[in-house]
Structure formats: C-alpha cells, structure tokens
Amino acid sequence: MLAAAAELWGLHGLDWDDLLKLTLHFALLSMLAVGGAITTAPDMQRYLVHEQLWLSDAQFTASVAIAQAAPGPNILFVALLGLNVAGAAGLVAAMAGILLPSSLVAWGVGRLGRRRSESIALRAFTAGLTPLTLGLLLSTGWVLTAPTREHAGTWVLIAATVAAMAWTKLSPLWLIAAGAVAGMFGLVG
Structure with a gap:
C-alpha cells in the first residue's frame, strides 16, 4: 500500500x-x-x-x-x-x-x-x-552566482548592479534586463 x-x-x-x-x-x-x-x-x-x-x-x-x-x-x-x-x-x-x-x-x-x-x-x-536580512541576502547572492563566478563578465555585472542600486534611482528591472541581455550574448558565464 x-x-x-x-x-x-x-x-x-x-x-x-x-x-x-x-x-x-x-x-x-x-x-x-x-x-x-x-x-x-x-x-x-x-x-x-x-x-x-x-x-x-x-x-x-x-x-x-x-x-x-x-x-x-x-x-x-x-x-x-x-x-x-x-x-x-x-x-x-x-x-x-x-x-x-x-x-x-x-x-x-x-x-x-x-x-x-x-x-x-x-x-x-x-x-x-535589518543587518541580518542583508547578510542573508548577500549569502544567497553568493550561492546563486557560483556557476558563473569564474567568468569576468559576472563580476563586472555584479559591480555595475551594486553601483547602480547604491547611487542611482534606476529601477531594478533595468538591471535584471541588462543581466538577461548579457547572458543572452554570452558576456556572463
């Protein structure tokens, strides 16, 4: 059964x-x-x-x-x-x-x-x-980038995303779209 x-x-x-x-x-x-x-x-x-x-x-x-x-x-x-x-x-x-x-x-x-x-x-x-949540989100990002971390384009995209989020009022949707385009053209692993 x-x-x-x-x-x-x-x-x-x-x-x-x-x-x-x-x-x-x-x-x-x-x-x-x-x-x-x-x-x-x-x-x-x-x-x-x-x-x-x-x-x-x-x-x-x-x-x-x-x-x-x-x-x-x-x-x-x-x-x-x-x-x-x-x-x-x-x-x-x-x-x-x-x-x-x-x-x-x-x-x-x-x-x-x-x-x-x-x-x-x-x-x-x-x-x-607040700091606990930020730390957990950073560790999640680290795990999710594991398959592509060896590719230099990944680090450029991460740095650009962090800078854009910290110093502009740019919508995160534009950054997600940029990541999708970068992946589509093989610029990130």
Missing part, C-alpha cells in the same frame, strides 16, 4: 522518512527566513545538493532561476525544489515546512505587536533584523 502511495505521489526514490526530513529541515529554515524564503537558499542548497545529494548544483540553480522568472510569489522556488526532489509529495512537504511555522509565528507576533506597538524592545528587535 505504501509503495502504491509513493508511486502515486511520485517520490523519485525517496521514502516517507526522507519526506519528513525535508519537511522538518524546511520548517527550521522557515524560522530563519527573515527577509523571505530566498534568504535561506544557501542552506537549502547545502542540504539538498551537498548533504542529501537529492539535486545537483545545476538543478538547484535552475530551479531558483525558473521560479524567480515566473510570475507569482517569490516563494515558488521552494515548491519547484520540492517538486524536483520528490515529485508532488516533495512539493507539499517543502511548502508545508517553509510556510506553516513562520506563518503561525507571524500571526502570533502580529497580534502581540498590535497590543504593544510602542514597546522599546519590539522596536529594537525590528531594527536588529
């Missing part, structure tokens, strides 16, 4: 214990996802690619890139990672893990925050999350 259920859900050779491990790991990451689930991509990559060997580096990067290019919520990459790891069951496991814990905490903290919005401790906590 379990074998039939595994075939129906398309587990890709994983068993139910593996799905539970996937759910629990993503649940832990959910609690660290300050700034969004994308900030935990480096640990997702470590776990899925290097520790569990469920995905290759190229599959991981492609999953994130495809999901980020698609219209819809930013968290779609988690669904695609789960789908690539274990089919529909992996999709459900990854999304349940990443969404449920942080959603429950956000709901509880939101209720508390409305009652104590003037608290110095609450304001200090909120201000302290």
Whole structure:
C-alpha cells in the first residue's frame, strides 16, 4: 500500500522518512527566513545538493532561476525544489515546512505587536533584523552566482548592479534586463 502511495505521489526514490526530513529541515529554515524564503537558499542548497545529494548544483540553480522568472510569489522556488526532489509529495512537504511555522509565528507576533506597538524592545528587535536580512541576502547572492563566478563578465555585472542600486534611482528591472541581455550574448558565464 505504501509503495502504491509513493508511486502515486511520485517520490523519485525517496521514502516517507526522507519526506519528513525535508519537511522538518524546511520548517527550521522557515524560522530563519527573515527577509523571505530566498534568504535561506544557501542552506537549502547545502542540504539538498551537498548533504542529501537529492539535486545537483545545476538543478538547484535552475530551479531558483525558473521560479524567480515566473510570475507569482517569490516563494515558488521552494515548491519547484520540492517538486524536483520528490515529485508532488516533495512539493507539499517543502511548502508545508517553509510556510506553516513562520506563518503561525507571524500571526502570533502580529497580534502581540498590535497590543504593544510602542514597546522599546519590539522596536529594537525590528531594527536588529535589518543587518541580518542583508547578510542573508548577500549569502544567497553568493550561492546563486557560483556557476558563473569564474567568468569576468559576472563580476563586472555584479559591480555595475551594486553601483547602480547604491547611487542611482534606476529601477531594478533595468538591471535584471541588462543581466538577461548579457547572458543572452554570452558576456556572463
């Protein structure tokens, strides 16, 4: 019976214990996802690619890139990672893990925050999350550029993007378009 259920859900050779491990790991990451689930991509990559060997580096990067290019919520990459790891069951496991814990905490903290919005401790906590979020986003960028870091054009594009974001009011969409054109012409790895 379990074998039939595994075939129906398309587990890709994983068993139910593996799905539970996937759910629990993503649940832990959910609690660290300050700034969004994308900030935990480096640990997702470590776990899925290097520790569990469920995905290759190229599959991981492609999953994130495809999901980020698609219209819809930013968290779609988690669904695609789960789908690539274990089919529909992996999709459900990854999304349940990443969404449920942080959603429950956000709901509880939101209720508390409305009652104590003037608290110095609450304001200090909120201000302290800014550097944490920036660090997580930088580490995500580092992991996602891994396949193209050897190419000098990648570094030029990164430097130009950082400079444009720091010193101009240019929309990030123009920088994304520039990156797409650079990739299309082979200027970045």
